[in-house]
Amino acid sequence: MKRTLLIFIFAIEYLINTQVNAQCVLSISLPDTIRVCRNSQVQLNASLVYTGTAPTITDTVWTPSASLSATNVLNPIATLGTTSMTYILSVTSITPNNSVVNGNFSSGNTGFSSEYIDTSGPSSLWPESHYAVVTDPFSVHPNFASFGDHTTGTGNMMVINGAGTPVNIWCQTITVSPNTQYTFSAWGASCTPSNPAQLQFEINGVLLGTPLQLPGTTGQWVQFQTIWNSGSDTSITICIYDQQTALSGNDFAIDDIAFQQICVAQDSVYVQVNNLIPGINKSLTFGCKADTVTLSATNTGTLPDNYNWELGNGSTDSSANIRYTYSTQGQYSITLIESTTNGCIDSASTSIDTRHTISADFTIYKTLVCQGQPVSFTNTSLAVNQSGGTVTSFWDFGDGGTSTAQNPSYTYNFEDSGFYKIMMVANDFIPCYDTAYGTVQVITGPGHYIKQDTMLCYPNNDVAMGMVVNNADSYLWSSGETTPTIIPKTEGLYTVNATNQCGSVTDSVNVTLYNCNNCLFVPTAFSPNNDGLNDLFRVRQLCPIKQFGLNIFNRFGQLIYSNYYVNEGWDGTFNGVAQDIGTYFYQIEYTADIPNAEPVKMKGDITLVR
Numbered sequence: 118m119k120r121t122l123l124i125f126i127f128a129i130e131y132l133i134n135t136q137v138n139a140q141c142v143l144s145i146s147l148p149d150t151i152r153v154c155r156n157s158q159v160q161l162n163a164s165l166v167y168t169g170t171a172p173t174i175t176d177t178v179w180t181p182s183a184s185l186s187a188t189n190v191l192n193p194i195a196t197l198g199t200t201s202m203t204y205i206l207s208v209t210s211i212t213p214n215n216s217v218v219n220g221n222f223s224s225g226n227t228g229f230s231s232e233y234i235d236t237s238g239p240s241s242l243w244p245e246s247h248y249a250v251v252t253d254p255f256s257v258h259p260n261f262a263s264f265g266d267h268t269t270g271t272g273n274m275m276v277i278n279g280a281g282t283p284v285n286i287w288c289q290t291i292t293v294s295p296n297t298q299y300t301f302s303a304w305g306a307s308c309t310p311s312n313p314a315q316l317q318f319e320i321n322g323v324l325l326g327t328p329l330q331l332p333g334t335t336g337q338w339v340q341f342q343t344i345w346n347s348g349s350d351t352s353i354t355i356c357i358y359d360q361q362t363a364l365s366g367n368d369f370a371i372d373d374i375a376f377q378q379i380c381v382a383q384d385s386v387y388v389q390v391n392n393l394i395p396g397i398n399k400s401l402t403f404g405c406k407a408d409t410v411t412l413s414a415t416n417t418g419t420l421p422d423n424y425n426w427e428l429g430n431g432s433t434d435s436s437a438n439i440r441y442t443y444s445t446q447g448q449y450s451i452t453l454i455e456s457t458t459n460g461c462i463d464s465a466s467t468s469i470d471t472r473h474t475i476s477a478d479f480t481i482y483k484t485l486v487c488q489g490q491p492v493s494f495t496n497t498s499l500a501v502n503q504s505g506g507t508v509t510s511f512w513d514f515g516d517g518g519t520s521t522a523q524n525p526s527y528t529y530n531f532e533d534s535g536f537y538k539i540m541m542v543a544n545d546f547i548p549c550y551d552t553a554y555g556t557v558q559v560i561t562g563p564g565h566y567i568k569q570d571t572m573l574c575y576p577n578n579d580v581a582m583g584m585v586v587n588n589a590d591s592y593l594w595s596s597g598e599t600t601p602t603i604i605p606k607t608e609g610l611y612t613v614n615a616t617n618q619c620g621s622v623t624d625s626v627n628v629t630l631y632n633c634n635n636c637l638f639v640p641t642a643f644s645p646n647n648d649g650l651n652d653l654f655r656v657r658q659l660c661p662i663k664q665f666g667l668n669i670f671n672r673f674g675q676l677i678y679s680n681y682y683v684n685e686g687w688d689g690t691f692n693g694v695a696q697d698i699g700t701y702f703y704q705i706e707y708t709a710d711i712p713n714a715e716p717v718k719m720k721g722d723i724t725l726v727r
Contacts, residue, residue, distance in 0.1 A: 141210075141212060141378065141380035141382070142167045142168050142169055142170075142172060142212060142213070142380075143165060143166070143167045143172050143208065143210045143380060143382045144165075144166045144167070144382050144384075145163055145164070145165060145166070145206055145208055145382050145383065145384035146163065146164045146165075146166055146384065147161070147163050147206065147384045147385065147386040148386055149386065149387060150386070150387045150388075150389055151386060151387070151388050151389065152389050152391060152459050153197055153388060153389070153390055153391065153459075153461075154390070154391055154393075154457075154459075154460065154461035154462075155197065155198060155199045155390050155391065155392045155393070155461070155463075156197070156198055156199070157196075157197055158194050158195065158196050158197070159194070159195050159197065159388060160192055160193070160194050160195075161179070161185075161192060161193055161194075161195055161204060161206075161386060161388075162191075162192050163191045163192065163206050163384070164191070165191070165208065165382075169213065170213035171213065172210035172211060172212050172213055172380065173210060173211040173213070174208060174209070174210050175209050175210060175211060175379075176189075176207075176208070176209035177189050177190060177191060177206070177207075177208050177209075178206070178207045178208075178209075179193055179204055179205070179206050179207075180204070180205050180207070181202070181204070183202075184196045184197060184198075184202070185204070191206075195388060197388060197390050198390075199390060199392045199418075200390060200392075201387065201388060201389045201390045202387075202388045202390075203385055203386070203387045203388075204385060204386055204388065205383060205384075205385045206383065206384055206385070206386075207381055207382070207383050208381070208382045208383075209379060209380070209381050210379070210380050210381075210382070211300055211377045211378070211379055211380075212377050212378045212379075212380055213377075214377065214378070215375045215376065215377055216291045216292070216293070216299075216376040216377065216378075217289060217291065217355075217374050217375055217376045218289065218291075220303075220373060220374040220375055220376075221266070221267075221268040221272060221273070221372060221373050221374075222250050222266075222272070222273035222274055222275055222372065223268070223272055223273055225250050225273060226249075226250040228289065229287050229288060229289045230287075230288045230289070231248060231285065231286060231287055231288065232246075232280075232284040232285045232286075233246050233247060233248040233277060233280065233284070233286060234246055234247045234248070235247075235248060235249065235250075236248070236249055236257075237249045237250075237251065237257065238257070239256065239257065239259075240257070240258060240259060241257045241258075242257040242258040242261070242276065242277075242278040242368075243258065243278070244278065245278050245279060245280050245281055245364055245367075246278070246279075246280040246281075246284070247277075247278050248275055248276060248277045248278070248286070249275075249276050250273050250274070250275050250276075251273065251274070251276055252265070252266065252271060252272065252273055252274070253265070254274075254276045254308040254368075254370055257276055258276075258278065258308070258368070260309060261276070261308040261309060261368060262307075262308055262309070262335035262336050263336075264306065264335070264336030266370075266372050267304040267306070267338040267372040267373050268372060268373055273372075274370045274371065274372040275287060275370060275371050275372065276308060276368075276369075276370045277314075277359070277368065277369055277370065277371070278367075278368050279314055279359055279361055279363075279366075279367030279368060279369065280359070280362075280367075281362055281363075281364050282362060283358060283359060283360050283361075283362060284358070284359065285319065285356040285357070285358050286316075286356075286357045286358065286359055286371065287356060287357045287371065287374065288354055288355065288356040288357075289354070289355055289356075289374075290352060290353070290354045290355075291352070291353060291355060291376060292351065292352055293347045293350055293351060293352070293353055294347060294351070294378070295347055295348065295349050295350065295351060296346070296347060296348065296349070297346070297347045297378060297379075298344060298345075298346050298347075298378070298379040299344070299345050299346075299347065299376060299377065299378055299379060300342055300343070300344055300345075300375075300376075300377050300379055301318050301320070301325075301342060301343050301344075301345055301355060301375075301376050302340055302341065302342030302343075302373075302374075302375050302376075302377075303316075303340070303341060303342070303357060303371055303372070303373065303374040303375070304338045304339065304340050304341075304371065304372050304373045305331050305338070305339060305341065305369055305370065305371050305372075306331065306335070306336055306337055306338045306339070306369065306370050306372075307331045307332060307333060307334065307335050307336075307337070307368070307369050308335060308368040308369055308370060309335065309366050309368040310333045310334070310335055310366070311333075311363075311365055311366030312361060312363035312365055312366030312367045313330050313331040313332065313333055313361070313366070313367070313369070314330070314331050314359050314361045314367055314368075314369040315328035315329070315330050315331075315359065315360035315361040316328065316329055316330075316331065316341060316357060316358070316359060316360075316369075316371075317329065317357075317358045317359075317360055318341075318343050318355070318356070318357060318358070319355070319356040319357070319358045320345060320353055320354070320355050320356075321350070321353050321354055322354075324358060325343050325345065326343055328360040329341045330361075331369055338372070344379065355376055357371060357374070390419075391419045391457050391459065391461040392418040392419050393416070393418055393419055393421055393455050393456075393457070393461055393462070393463035394416060394417045394418035394419075394463070395414060395415070395416060395421070395453050395455045395463055395464060395465040396414070396415035396416065396417065396465050397412060397413070397414065397415065397451065397453050397465050397466075397467045398412070398413045398415055399411065399412050399413075399451075399467055399469065401469055401471070403471060406444075407442055407443065407444050408442070408443050408446065408469075408471035409440065409441070409442045409443075410440070410441055410442075410443065410451075410469050411438075411439075411440050412426065412438065412439050412440075412441070412451065412453075413437070413438040414437045414438065414453055414455070416455070419457065419461075421455035421456055421457055422456065422457050422458050423435070423455065423456045423457075424436065424437050424453065424454075424455060425453075425454040425455075425456075426439055426451065426452070426453055426454075427451070427452040427453075427454070428441055428449065428451055429449030429450045429451055429452075429468075430443065430445075430449060443469075443471050445471075446471045446472045446549070447470075447471060447472060448468060448469070448470045448471075448472065449468060449469050449470075449471070450466060450467075450468050451466065451467050451468065451469065452464055452465070452466045453465045453466075470552075472549070472550055472551070472552075475498060475499065475508060475543050475544075475549055475550060475551045476498060476499045476543075476551055477498045477541055477542065477543035477550075477551035477552050477553035478496075478497045478498050478499070478553045479494055479495060479496050479497055479498070479539075479541045479553055479555065480494070480495045480497055481493070481494055481539070481555050481557060482494070482495070484555075484556065484557055484558060485557075485558045485560065486529070486557065486558075486559055486560070487559070487560060487561070487618065487619040488529065488530065488534070488559055488560070488561050488619070489528065489529075489530060490528070491526050491527065491528045492526065492527050492528070492529070492557055493524070493525075493526045494512065494524060494525050494526070494527070494539070494541070494555075495524050496508075496510050496523050496524055496541065496543070498510070498541075498543035498551070498553070508543045508544065509521070509543070509544050510522070510523055510541055510542065510543055510544075511541070511542040511544070512525055512527075512539070512540070512541050513539070513540040513541075514527050514529075514537060514539055514557075515537035515538040515539055515540075515557070516529060516537055529557070529559045534558070534559055534560040534561045535558070535559060536556055536557070536558050537556065537557045537558075537559065538554060538555075538556055539554060539555040539556065539557060540552060540553075540554055541553045541554075541555075560617065560618075560619055561619055561620075563589045563615045563616065563617050563619075563620060563621060563622045571605075571626055571627070571628050571629070571712070572628075572629045572630075572631060572660075572661070572711045572712070573605060573628060573629070573630055573631070573711060573712065573713055574630070574631055574632070574633035574634075574709065574711050574713050574714050574715075575606070575630040575631070575632060575633075589601070589615035589616065589617050589622075590616060590617045590618065591615070591616050591617075592613055592614070592615050592616075593613065593614045593616075594611060594612065594613045595610070595611055595612040595613070595625075596611060605628045605630070607628075607630070608628055608629055608630050609627070609628060610625055610626070610627050610628075611625060611626055611627075611628060612624070612625040613625070631659075631660040631709065631711055632660075633660065633709040633711055633713075633714040633715070633717065634717055635659065636658055636659050636660040636662060636707065636709050636717070637656045637657070637658055637659065637662075637683075637705065637707060637719065638656060638657040638658075638659060639656050639703070639705070639719065639721065639723075640654065640655075640656075640723070641721075641722075641723060641724060642723060642724040642725070642726055643689070643723065643724075643725065643726075644725075644726045644727055645688050645689030645690075645695070645725065645727070646727045652688065652689075653686030653687060653688055654669075654686050654687045654689070654723055654725075655684070655685060655686025655687070656683065656686075656705070658683055660709050660710075660711065661709060661710035661711065662683045662707050662708070662709060662710055663708055663709070663710035663714075664706075664707060664708040664716070665680075665681060665682065665683040665705075665706075665707045665708075666679075666680075666681050666705065666706045666707070667679065667680045667681075667687075667703060667704075667705050668703065668704045668705075669687055669701055669702070669703050669723075670701065670702045670703075670704075671691075671696070671701055671702075672699065672700065672701070672702075677691040677696065677701075678691065683707070689725055696725060697725070698725055698726055698727055699724070699725060700722050700723070700724055700725075701722065701723050701724075701725060702720070702721070702722050702723075703719075703720060703721060703722070703723060704718070704719070704720045705718070705719040705720070706718045706719075707719075
């Protein structure tokens with residue numbers, strides 16, 4: 118018999134009961150807290166602790182997954198920024214304890230019941246509905262393949278000549294814990310290649326899932342399993358059931374039947390980020406010969422264990438708050454270095470300027486000018502030193518031009534508009550001096566850029582469209598609107614004029630609107646009979662598409678076709694096999710290739726005819 122046994126795991130979303138069960142032997146060991154510096158990495162080293170035989174680990178999950186190098190290993194690397202994190206490790210395992218008695222048939226024909234007839238001896242399995250517990254299928258039927266059991270290759274297995282009606286092959290009553298997750302598994306192999314057995318688990322008379330067909334290759338052991346929750350049950354009868362009814366073939370062996378508890382162990386670790394955020398408060402008391410600065414450390418993050426001030430002239434201090442006198446006028450860069458005992462370091466910097474006993478200031482006649490217009494500056498500096506000397510000035514106009522005039526006039530001739538930082542230094546004869554700053558904006562006529570011809574969705578278009586303009590003061594659209602951007606509601610050509618004190622500019626854009634919620638035409642039927650007409654089921658796009666997904670299901674809810682290319686289609690086959698005539702169901706999700714398009718979901722049915 119040719120049988121195909123698929124290793125399966127029913128996709129069941131389940132919650133693991135958190136009560137401690139005597140069969141759960143696994144626990145996790147993690148430190149309570151790990152201290153790290155901000156913007157650093159640390160390895161989370163978890164160890165598994167168990168007693169007796171090691172359980173089988175089936176899943177390892179760290180949560181949250183953010184900033185972890187991997188979530189399915191015991192020792193991921195966490196990349197931390199400035200926020201402390203609590204990571205939880207959950208490890209799912211299958212307990213080594215097997216609730217099934219004599220699951221490997223090492224004790225022979227005992228510990229279980231069967232609706233088949235027990236027999237033994239050469240050629241004893243000629244009749245259907247008979248079984249024998251032997252070490253080689255060939256020993257009980259001359260047409261059966263010769264092979265060893267799954268456990269050791271030399272031990273016992275249960276060999277079956279399948280019945281013509283579906284019946285239970287093997288049953289056993291076991292004790293379970295309420296509200297507990299279990300895995301039910303067994304191994305099967307075909308003894309003859311034709312009409313492979315279709316095996317299915319049964320608990321308390323209820324079949325689980327769909328039948329799984331053994332492979333047609335004889336002697337090839339494959340595992341099948343499912344997951345089950347006990348609910349309120351404490352005692353259950355578990356069975357293996359054969360759905361195959363063919364009298365020819367349907368010959369097979371089973372071995373290593375197991376019913377084991379699923380356990381979840383959890384532990385957590387708190388990764389504390391030492392987020393040093395140093396700051397500096399400063400105040401200056403000025404004098405022409407000596408200046409005093411008062412500095413205090415501020416912290417909005419983790420408090421440091423150590424302070425170190427570097428005062429910009431070779432001097433240092435290790436107090437949190439200091440007062441220091443500079444005997445030489447100048448500009449000083451001050452750095453505060455903070456550290457913790459676990460090696461985290463951060464710093465903050467500031468600067469002071471002790472170069473003044475005068476107050477520099479000036480006014481600008483006009484701070485916004487067109488290219489080529491002169492700008493007038495008036496020096497309003499005040500001498501506050503005791504010498505009473507004459508104040509002289511030095512001007513830097515921000516574009517490389519300078520002047521030593523008291524009240525200069527200057528013209529900017531650059532082609533591009535921009536902001537220019539003006540610096541004026543007022544000096545006395547000591548020299549004590551001060552610096553003042555200002556800004557002039559030079560503009561040209563409006564430069565612009567408007568989008569190319571644009572496609573948008575309707576009827577609920579909310580995408581603003583406008584001209585990117587430098588220095589514009591007003592706008593006028595062909596629609597009558599006066600805002601920098603507008604939201605088009607109809608197709609057509611839109612023109613805008615932008616103006617400022619130095620000139621104006623005009624441009625236009627053509628807008629096309631699409632109904633983005635109805636971008637696809639979906640046929641209701643197709644005929645994949647290779648006649649060149651309607652051989653593929655595929656959609657036709659009515660507007661540009663940038664993302665597309667198509668899933669097709671049969672009437673059992675099985676996914677039989679997926680496609681992510683809008684121009685491709687289904688040819689009516691699944692795994693190379695032509696599908697039956699009938700109704701199939703599709704799900705489509707797409708997004709139009711239009712700026713304001715949103716994802717659209719569609720579903721329906723199609724008819725396959727031939």
